[in-house]
Amino acid sequence: MNMKTQNFIRAIQAAPSSSEVIRLWTEAARGSDLSIQDIVEIHKACGNILVEAVHCGIEEAEEEKAN
Numbered sequence: 001m002n003m004k005t006q007n008f009i010r011a012i013q014a015a016p017s018s019s020e021v022i023r024l025w026t027e028a029a030r031g032s033d034l035s036i037q038d039i040v041e042i043h044k045a046c047g048n049i050l051v052e053a054v055h056c057g058i059e060e061a062e063e064e065k066a067n
Contacts, residue, residue: 004031005038012046018053018060025050 008028015021028034028042043050 001041002038004034005041008034008042009045012042012049015049015053018056021046021049021053022057025053 008024012021012024012028015024025042025046029039034042
């Protein structure tokens with residue numbers, strides 16, 4: 001695992017909000033200097049965090065619609 005991959009994993013794990021998790025994941029997935037294997041490693045390490053962030057984002061959007 002390269003240093004950039006490790007940095008993304010640490011950043012995602014330490015992200016203070018669901019929107020930050022999604023932003024970091026999007027940045028990693030779009031990164032042309034990361035291989036598919038790098039992205040898979042990030043997903044393996046942070047997949048549960050990403051799923052939770054997406055669910056939180058959906059709930060926040062639904063609450064905004066209700067108000």
